[in-house]
Amino acid sequence: MIFLVFILLFTSVYFSARFFLLSKNIQKATYDLQSINKDIGRNHRLTLSSPDKHMEELLYKINDYLEISQMENIKNLRKENEIRKEIENISHDLRTPLTSILGYLQLMQDEDTTEEEKAEYISIIERKSKYLQHLIQTFYDMSRLQANDYKLDIKSLDVNKKLMEQLLLFYNDFEEKNINVGINLGSEEANILCDEKSIERIFNNLISNATKYSKSTFKVNLVKINDKVEIIFKNDVYNLDSADEYEIFKPFYTKDKSRHDQSSGLGLTVAKLLIEAMNGSINCKINNDGFIEFRIILKLYETL
Known part of the structure; x- marks a missing residue:
C-alpha cells in the first residue's frame, strides 16, 4: 500500500514537473516570438529554457520558418531600395531634358529674343525632345524585356x-x-x-x-x-x-x-x-x- 502511494506520488510530481517545464518553455517561446515579430529582420532564434525533446523539434521547425522569413524580408528590402533608386534615376533622366525644353520655351517668349535665336532654340528643343522620346522608349523596352514580354522577329x-x-x-x-x-x-x-x-x-x-x-x-x-x-x-x-x-x-x-x-x-x-x-x-x-x-x-x- 505504501509502495503504491509512493508510485502515485512520484508519478504526480514527475508529470507536474514536466508540465511546469513545458509551460515555461511555451511562455518563453511565445515571448521570444512576439519580440522577433516586432523586428523580423533581426537574426534572432527561439531557444529552450529547459531540455525537452518534443519542444526542441517544434522550435527547430519554427526557427527554420523564421530564417526563411528573414531572408525573404532582406530580399524585399533590397528590392525596395533598388526600385526606389531606379525611380530616382528615371526621374533625374527625364527631368534633365524636360527642364531644358521648358527653359528654352520661356526664352522664346521673351520679347527681346530675335528670330535667329528662336530658330536656334527650336532646334535645341527638337533635339532634347527626341532624346526624351528615346529615354522613354528605352525605359519601356527594358521593362518589357525584364517581364519576358518583348516581341522578337x-x-x-x-x-x-x-x-x-x-x-x-x-x-x-x-x-x-x-x-x-x-x-x-x-x-x-x-x-x-x-x-x-x-x-x-x-x-x-x-x-x-x-x-x-x-x-x-x-x-x-x-x-x-x-x-x-x-x-x-x-x-x-x-x-x-x-x-x-x-x-x-x-x-x-x-x-x-x-x-x-x-x-x-x-x-x-x-x-x-x-x-x-x-x-x-x-x-x-x-x-x-x-x-x-x-x-x-x-x-x-x-x-x-
Missing part, C-alpha cells in the same frame, strides 16, 4: 555583314576623335537566328560606347568556334577597374554619377537583356592594361 541573319554595316555608320565619329580602329571579322558568313533590329541595337550600343569612352583604340574581332560565333569589342578606357565588371550591366550604372556625359546607364543593360532573349550571352572583362572587353557568344544557325 526571329530569322536567319549574317551577323558578320550586319556588324560591318553598323561599324561603317560610326566611321566619322572615330575619325573626329582620332580613335584607331582595328577590325578583324574574317570573310566567312556567320548566320544566326536572331531579331535583326535587336542585333542592330546591341551593336549600336556597344560601338556608341566605344566612341564616347575610348582613349585612342577600338578593336572588333569576330570568330567562329565550333557551333558558336564570338564577337569581341575591345577599347582602352580612362577610369574603369575590375570592380566595375560586376556593376556595368546593372540598370542606370554609370561611372559619372552626376550624369554629365548624358548617359542614362541603360544601353548595356538593354543589350544584355536582348542578347539573352535570343539565347546568347555577353560578359565584360576589364584588363590591367586599361582595356575593357565585351565578349558576345551566339549560336550559329548552320548547326541548329
